[in-house]
Amino acid sequence: MLTSQRKKLILDALKRDGQVLAKALSDTFGVSEDTVRRDLRELAAEGKLQRVHGGALAASPAVANLAGRRAIGSKAKAAIGRAAAQMIAPGQIAFVDGGTTAIQLVRHLPIDLRATIVTHSPSVAVELAEHEALEVIVIGGRLFRHSMVTVGAAAIEALGHIRADLYFMGVTGVHREAGLSTGDLEEAYVKRALVARAAETVVLASSEKLNAASAYMIAGIDAASAILVEKDTPESTTAPFEASGVTILRA
Structure with a gap:
């Protein structure tokens, strides 16, 4: 699975569930937790989610100017x-x-x-x-x-x-x-x-x-x-x- 595909699925899961867990995503995608954590870091840097211990939460758009x-x-x-x-x-x-x-x-x-x-x-x-x-x-x-x-x-x-x-x-x-x-x-x-x-x-x-x-x-x-x-x-x-x-x- 391409990185872009994983990221889209992560954002879809956040929209649906409000949170995601790195371990569960690792099992779902068949990749290492380190790979999932890298995806989460990159999405967080883009302002698309808020990382927390063990996973991520949906980021609020209300932090805009x-x-x-x-x-x-x-x-x-x-x-x-x-x-x-x-x-x-x-x-x-x-x-x-x-x-x-x-x-x-x-x-x-x-x-x-x-x-x-x-x-x-x-x-x-x-x-x-x-x-x-x-x-x-x-x-x-x-x-x-x-x-x-x-x-x-x-x-x-x-x-x-x-x-x-x-x-x-x-x-x-x-x-x-x-x-x-x-x-x-x-x-x-x-x-x-x-x-x-x-x-x-x-x-x-x-x-x-x-x-x-x-x-x-x-x-x-x-x-x-x-x-x-x-x-x-x-x-x-x-x-x-x-x-x-x-x-x-x-x-």
Whole structure:
């Protein structure tokens, strides 16, 4: 079997099953595990999968640049953002992450909502400029341009002084075993700090992020109080998360 054929079959299996094991692939293809591992390394270098111990997981396309992410699932993100916005009650304090789905969330907030939004995303803060009834707190730090959020020690220190009712988390990967993940180490640290300071964490997850993984783990799947997905997401996709005790909300 040609290398290109093996790689196609590996990607087909990832799309179907969400993960592959090097030993099983070695048996299926009749080649050594070293050969399979080389295939996995090359596919990982192309950004087509995320290697883990013993095999690989599907890679999330949500690690693309900001312009690229805006083009992925825009209708689904708008629906998820609209549903998330309805979860914020008057008087509550909510952490709102950065990213394209978070932008949709704040765009759907009622103009007369009286609440407090805490964000480390300058883009989210700008979207709220006309919401005079909202208290908007912007967390400072080093600007991570890929996601247009602040990261670093200054951001984490500031978050340590705030307690929120809700945290709306953006991720690039949601996987039962690999947990909640993102493509940048410092961003993962900030998200972890946000989880620790919120009573409930709601993960905003359009379909391309489900059963996918990125390099840096934020937390296990049990850190999520709920995962908000698009309404037509198959139950077979969400069932593993529900089996882990996470509530699935549909937009």
